[in-house]
Amino acid sequence: MTNIAKTIRERRSIKAGYIDKEVTQETVLSLLEDAVWAPNHGLREPWRFIFVPADEKEGFVEDLVKTFPPDMRDNRRNYFSQPAAILVVVMTEDPRQKQWDENFGAIGAMIQNFQLLAWEQQLGVVWKTNPHIYDPKVHELLGVEKGEKIAGFLHLGYFDEVPPAKKRTPIEDKFSVYGK
Template sequence: MDYSNEVIRAIKNRRSAAKLSPDKPVGREMIEAVLDAAIWAPNHHLTEPWRFVVITGDERKRLGDAIADAISSTPSDPPMPPEKVERERTRPLTAPVVIAAICSPSQDKRAVAQEELVAGGGALQNMLLAAHSIGLGTKLKTGPYSYSQVIRGFLNMRDSESLISFVYLGFPEGEAAPGKRAGLVGKVDWRS
């Protein structure tokens, strides 16, 4: 039996984009379609523990400045060379849209922090698949600076919140690297 179908093919064929067209705008309806898919991820007690910051236009420059500040204030050994810091400053301009996907755990007494984060991961995957299904490409970006106070401040994050990832969104350009997975061998304990 071949269980390959549209959903499974989309899951397997989605790849992180090599490059995104920086100047080809993505309409608001496409962005909303991606976010609307995100929120259908499973989440325990229906806490819906997520929120999104959609960064476009000149706000991408302000994000880049925050990233550069964050790198300068995040100790690293060896320190990041200045030219690399400048590359990170301009990185948000490499996509027309950058979405910060944030896990925002519920105050509900039944909510379990780990489950809230897992739900956030599901929302992230939904975003990537929805984008892929409507012809958009995505690239994820984190790194030590993304968890810094500077970035938390930029995104107005409460103490309980955590960044799931920055999602760079746009029309894909060039060939993505081929998908690579080690397969199921050694990952499954079959019991009966």
């Protein structure tokens, strides 16, 4: 198995169990420098990023939980406080369906690149697309403009325990040959 195939198969989404180790801006920028080499039609580079480092996270979480109903705030405060840092991925939307789809495909490829590169450094990532990414109050908080969408929050943190692999459907069950 090649190194890249091994990394693809071993990478896991790290959703919890983060250790007390800072995720630095320099690390995130370094990972992004390579991750953005993802295929993207017309080199539109349909992304921008908002990094929430450890020293800003508490204030960010307090501002973010205010966008939730009062009965959800404690739960959301706990949820958003777990990762060491958060990277918000913002996508340029295009009114043309084909270009919108291409942009979202590019975002997915870039995020996968980021996750694989982070995994090589034992930095855990999980791509979150919870309902708050559609909330106009969250868009306002983050300065998301008209013509942009939040593609997701990437929760970042170093970890000690690797979650077990989850079974995949055999590829033969998802594969067909045209005309046969």
